[in-house]
Amino acid sequence: MRDLFSEIMEALRHNKLRTALTGLSVSWGIFMLIVLLGLARGMTNNFEENMSNSSQARIEVWSGRTSKPYKGNREGRYIEFRSSDMQALKDEHEDFVENVSSIIYGNSLTMSIGSESVQAGLTGVYPDNLRNRGISQLLAGRNITDRDLKTRAKVLLLPKEYATLFFPGMPPDAIIGRRANCGGLSFTIVGVYDGRFDRSIYIPFTTAQMMAEKKDEVGALTVNLRNVSTEEDGMRAEDGVRNTLAQLHTFDPKDESALWISNRFVSSLKGAMATGILNMSVWILGVLTLLTGVVGISNIMFVSVRERTHEIGIRRAIGAKPRSILTQVIAESVAITVLFGYIGIVLGTAVTQGLSLFLTPEQGFRNPTVSLSIALQVTAVLVIAGALAGMFPAMRALKVKPVEALRDE
C-alpha cells in the first residue's frame, strides 16, 4: 500500500501545475457541497430544535364559531370547551389518545409581593403545556408537576421580568420559595423562567379551575397522541377528535370554523419530509458541481495515460500485470480527487464555522456546520468520484500493447 502511495506521489510530482489546476475544480465542487450542506444542516437543526422543544405527537384544538345552522342550532354560535370534553375524548379514542390537557386563562387580579404589585392573569396549565410552549428549561426552581395538579397546590412559575421587578438585583435561585399574594391567596414561587415574549404567570390547571368563576369552562385542548406513525394515522386522529367534539357540542363536523385544529403530528411529518428534500437537493446540487471537477480529473488522466504510453510499455515489459496498471491509474485519480477534495472540505468547514458566528436561529439557522458523519459521507463520494474519473482512462491504459507502447517515444 505504501509502495503504491509513493508510486502515485512520484507520478503526481511529475506534473504539479497541471494537477493543481485540475484539482482546484474538485476543491471548488467540494467546497460548495460542504457550505451548502452546512447551511442546510443549520436550517434542519433549527427546525429539529424547534420541534424537539415540544411533543410532536399532538393535536391542538381551539374553539371557534359555527358557520352553518345544525340540528336546530343557529349559525354564529360560539363553542365553549368544558372540562368533561377532555375525559370524553380520552374515553372515546383510547386507541390513539394518550391524554388530554387544557389551559385556563384566569381573570386579571392583583399580584403583590412586599410593597410592589401588578395587575396580571394567572394561567392554569398542565406540565406538558409548558413544554409545548418551549418552557422546558428554567432559570431556577422546578416546573409544575402532576402532584401539584392532584393537590391543587398554590404554586406558581414567574417570568424573569416579574422576578426582576419584584426582587431587583436578586439571583433567580434566591427567589424560589418566596410567597406572592394573588387576589387574596398566598402562592409559593417554585420556578423562574425565561419565556422571551411570554410573560404569563403559570399555576397548576386544577388550582386555576378552583379559582375560576365558571369551573367547567376550559381553554384550548391539547390532545396528546399515541400509536400514530403515519400521516394517515394523524389525519384519522384529527377526524376522530373533530367528530367527537361535534357530537358533544352539536355542530356539523364539516363546519371548518367551529374548531381550529392544528395537527402538530402531521405538520412535523411534513416538516421532516421537507428537510429531507432540502438535504437531498443540496446533495444533488453539490454532486453535480463536483461532477465538473471529476470530468476535469478524468481528462487529465486521459492526457496522462497518453503521455505515459511509453512508460506503461516499459512497466508491462518488465512484468507489470494489467491489473497493476489499472490499479495505478485509478489510484492516481482517487489520490488527486481526495487530496484536492480535502482542501475543499477544510475550506468549506472553515467557512461554515465562520458563518455559524453570524447566522442565528432567528435567521433560520442553528449551528450551520457539517458533522463528522457528513465529512465521512463526502469522503466516500470523493473516493467513488475519483475511481469513476480514473476508470475510463485506466481502461484505455489497459489497451496499450507492450510492443507498441515501447515504440511510442
Place this chain on the structure above:
Amino acid sequence: MDAMISLRDVNKTYPGAVPLHVLKGINLEIRKGELVSIMGASGSGKSTLLNILGILDNYDSGDYYLDGTLIKDLSENRAAEYRNRMIGFVFQSFNLINYKNAVENVALPLFYQGMSRKRRNALAMEQLERMGLADRAHHLPGELSGGQKQRVAIARALVTKPSIILADEPTGALDSRTSADVMEIFKALNREEGMTTVIVTHDPGVGAQTDRLIRISDGVIADGCDTNRIITEA
C-alpha cells in the same frame, strides 16, 4: 546441453489490406549458457523474432519453448509473470523511467513481484554495485551518461535473476568505446555466470563477439554459424 530456447516452425503474419508474412517457419535452438547474436537487415523480421522470444508479441503457428515451458496463447497476466521472472530486457534506448532514480528503476521489476521496498532496494543496490554505479544510485536517468544508463538497464534486467537476457541493439545508441564496455559486461556475465544472452544487432562487430551468429533474412533464418568459423574464414 539443454535448450533454453526452442522454436519449431514459428510463423507470424501481420494482418492488413496486404497481410505481411514476417516470420516464415522459424526453427531455432539456443542452448543454456550460449551468447548468441541475431543479425539482419531492416524489415528482415529480427525485431518481431525478439518480441516473440520476449513474450511481448504472439505468434500464429508453431511452438515456442522457453526453458522447457511452452509459451503459447498465454493470458496477459501469465505473460507478464513470465516476462518478469524469466526474461531480462535490455533496449537500445535504455527505456528507463525518467522520474525514477537509478536504484528505483532497477528495483521496479521486483515491485511487481510484491517484494518489500527494503528488500528490493537492497537487491537493486547489489546489481548497481556490480555495474560500478553505486555512487550513481540516486541519480535520475537525465543525470547519467549513455553508457551509465545502459548499465542501469542491464542491472534492471539482472535484478530478478532471469533465465535469459534479451538485448535489442544494446549498443545502438552508444559510442564505440562505451559499446565495447557494454559488450564486455555481456561477455563477462555469459562467461562467469553462464547467463544465456541473445543480442539483436545490425553491427557485425557486436555479432563477431558472440559464440554464434544467426542471420535472418526475409523472415527465414539464413544460417546459424559458429562465429569462430567466420573469423577464421575471414
